[in-house]
Amino acid sequence: MSDFPGAATPQSFSTLRFNNRYARLPEHFFSRMAPQSRLATRLADVSPDCARLLGLTELLEDGSDSPAREQLRQVMAGEQVLPGMDALAQKYTGHQFGQYNPQLGDGRGLLLGEMIVTRPGTDVPQEATFDLHLKGAGRTPYSRFGDGQAVVRSSVREYLASEYMAALGIPTSRALALAVNGERVQREVIEPGATLMRVAESHLRFGHFEWLAHSGRYDDLKVLIDHALREHFPECLAQARADTPSSDDMPLEDAVRIAATLGMFKTVIARTARLIAAWQSYGFVHAVMNTDNMSLLGMTFDYGPYAFLDGYEANLIPNHTDQAGRYGFAQQPGIGLWNLERLGVAFSPLIDVEALSEALGQYEGELQREYARLMRLRLGLPDTDDEDMTLVQQWRDLLTEGRVDHTHAYRLLSHWDVAQPAPAALVTLLAGTQGLHVDADEARATSWLTRYQARIAAADLSDDDERQRRLGMLGCNPLYVPRTHLLLEVIAQVEQGNDGSLSAFRKRLSMPFFRPEEGSVEAALTLGTAQGVDAELADDWTRPPALDAAPICMSCSS
Numbered sequence: 001m002s003d004f005p006g007a008a009t010p011q012s013f014s015t016l017r018f019n020n021r022y023a024r025l026p027e028h029f030f031s032r033m034a035p036q037s038r039l040a041t042r043l044a045d046v047s048p049d050c051a052r053l054l055g056l057t058e059l060l061e062d063g064s065d066s067p068a069r070e071q072l073r074q075v076m077a078g079e080q081v082l083p084g085m086d087a088l089a090q091k092y093t094g095h096q097f098g099q100y101n102p103q104l105g106d107g108r109g110l111l112l113g114e115m116i117v118t119r120p121g122t123d124v125p126q127e128a129t130f131d132l133h134l135k136g137a138g139r140t141p142y143s144r145f146g147d148g149q150a151v152v153r154s155s156v157r158e159y160l161a162s163e164y165m166a167a168l169g170i171p172t173s174r175a176l177a178l179a180v181n182g183e184r185v186q187r188e189v190i191e192p193g194a195t196l197m198r199v200a201e202s203h204l205r206f207g208h209f210e211w212l213a214h215s216g217r218y219d220d221l222k223v224l225i226d227h228a229l230r231e232h233f234p235e236c237l238a239q240a241r242a243d244t245p246s247s248d249d250m251p252l253e254d255a256v257r258i259a260a261t262l263g264m265f266k267t268v269i270a271r272t273a274r275l276i277a278a279w280q281s282y283g284f285v286h287a288v289m290n291t292d293n294m295s296l297l298g299m300t301f302d303y304g305p306y307a308f309l310d311g312y313e314a315n316l317i318p319n320h321t322d323q324a325g326r327y328g329f330a331q332q333p334g335i336g337l338w339n340l341e342r343l344g345v346a347f348s349p350l351i352d353v354e355a356l357s358e359a360l361g362q363y364e365g366e367l368q369r370e371y372a373r374l375m376r377l378r379l380g381l382p383d384t385d386d387e388d389m390t391l392v393q394q395w396r397d398l399l400t401e402g403r404v405d406h407t408h409a410y411r412l413l414s415h416w417d418v419a420q421p422a423p424a425a426l427v428t429l430l431a432g433t434q435g436l437h438v439d440a441d442e443a444r445a446t447s448w449l450t451r452y453q454a455r456i457a458a459a460d461l462s463d464d465d466e467r468q469r470r471l472g473m474l475g476c477n478p479l480y481v482p483r484t485h486l487l488l489e490v491i492a493q494v495e496q497g498n499d500g501s502l503s504a505f506r507k508r509l510s511m512p513f514f515r516p517e518e519g520s521v522e523a524a525l526t527l528g529t530a531q532g533v534d535a536e537l538a539d540d541w542t543r544p545p546a547l548d549a550a551p552i553c554m555s556c557s558s
């Protein structure tokens with residue numbers, strides 16, 4: 001989602017323009033259908049950042065019952081579709097927990113339409129197209145035994161996590177708004193229903209290609225590949241056109257497709273590797289990395305029982321149905337590669353297997369490079385040093401063994417002026433004395449901090465550069481995280497009809513690097529220098545789980 005940054009030209013929700021490219025694919029690629037209407041729907045929250053991305057600033061005007069908001073509410077309630085929308089459920093398949101499942105597809109979400117967004121360009125306005133996908137829109141031919149509903153619990157979780165990921169700069173689908181309805185939905189208990197307006201430049205998943213390859217529809221596979229190249233990877237197509245000579249062996253169109261698909265595969269590999277590097281760096285566990293939840297554009301997609309690490313658990317498995325731990329935190333880099341191999345298999349009717357394997361060879365290096373880059377940023381390491389990754393590894397060991405709160409540790413480190421001795425609060429936190437599981441090891445913490453201090457001192461920064469270094473750290477080490485236990489508190493409020501805490505948490509998660517009171521990382525640094533980090537960590541929205549709280553394991557049912 002990163003090649004279209006910044007605010008779009010304002011447009012009215014009632015007169016959106018659509019270019020429904022997916023709906024022009026062969027009819028058997030999807031099922032056209034209208035959303036089901038939902039009882040008593042209220043608009044619980046709108047994401048201002050996502051609204052600005054789409055130019056829908058009228059949704060942000062004061063008054064929760066503005067005409068634009070009312071119209072959005074109606075669309076999310078299934079009461080109306082806008083002119084130009086062409087709602088459909090997409091067919092795809094995929095590998096779930098390692099097994100191929102041919103019976104997938106949008107079982108409760110509909111692609112309502114692909115909306116056109118313009119942004120003022122330097123010369124001419126630029127155009128982009130975003131899918132509006134309504135999750136919880138009703139049963140479809142791909143619902144199997146499902147009811148086509150989404151519940152408040154999982155919708156709040158997806159809503160907040162996607163807007164937070166975007167704020168961190170990690171590629172993700174977005175969420176424009178969350179609506180809560182009066183449906184009573186049977187899960188492990190009866191839960192209130194909701195719909196989520198998901199926004200993404202594409203909803204193409206690895207599983208779209210697996211469907212066509214596994215069912216032997218190679219002509220359709222070419223059609224879908226051509227669509228993906230034209231609409232989402234035009235640079236790969238242009239490169240292939242420039243590089244491919246005509247020959248007598250094969251029509252030029254086929255030769256270009258082969259070269260372009262390989263180029264696209266390499267791009268997907270690189271983006272997926274960088275995405276998973278970011279997850280590993282920021283302690284995100286997706287928890288259901290099935291190939292139908294893998295985005296062709298390399299964004300975080302389909303949030304389920306995910307978790308952000310609180311205390312540093314090297315292999316957190318937040319999903320209680322994943323008993324084998326296939327999708328635990330530490331497994332993600334390997335699973336990313338396995339999933340890319342499945343995508344490679346789907347391209348193999350067209351492309352030489354050796355070329356596909358060779359392309360996969362770049363994955364590991366790309367992931368490691370990106371991970372190192374991000375960890376250097378998070379630790380504020382100027383330049384590069386051969387020993388940096390050892391320092392990073394020791395830091396992570398310290399956090400893991402001391403069960404140290406991940407977020408607070410980075411935040412305290414970011415506030416430390418290394419010309420001074422390490423603040424007592426930082427030593428105490430890293431020593432693990434606040435955890436219940438281990439004995440404090442202050443010597444180990446001090447020893448790491450001394451090495452860190454020496455590493456920064458060796459860079460010989462001016463006072464101003466040192467200040468910039470810390471500002472850089474504060475600007476990439478969030479104060480706020482969608483902690484599982486805080487999400488549960490917000491969900492309980494929303495289920496009771498109170499949306500205030502949802503908006504309050506969303507506001508913090510979409511500017512996660514400083515408190516709203518400070519309003520900037522500069523002000524956060526000033527506050528930290530004057531009053532220590534306790535001031536910002538006193539904010540209740542940054543509260544870690546209680547030390548004696550049992551880990552929360554979530555159900556996959558959403």
Ligand code: AMP
Binds near residue numbers: 105143144150288293
């Ligand atoms: P997920 O685990 O959310 O990625 O979903 C996996 C598959 O199950 C997809 O095909 C979904 O559309 C479908 N699905 C999940 N929940 C439901 C539901 N409540 N009703 C219908 N289909 C569902």
Ligand code: MG
Binds near residue numbers: 292293302
């Ligand atoms: Mg899914």
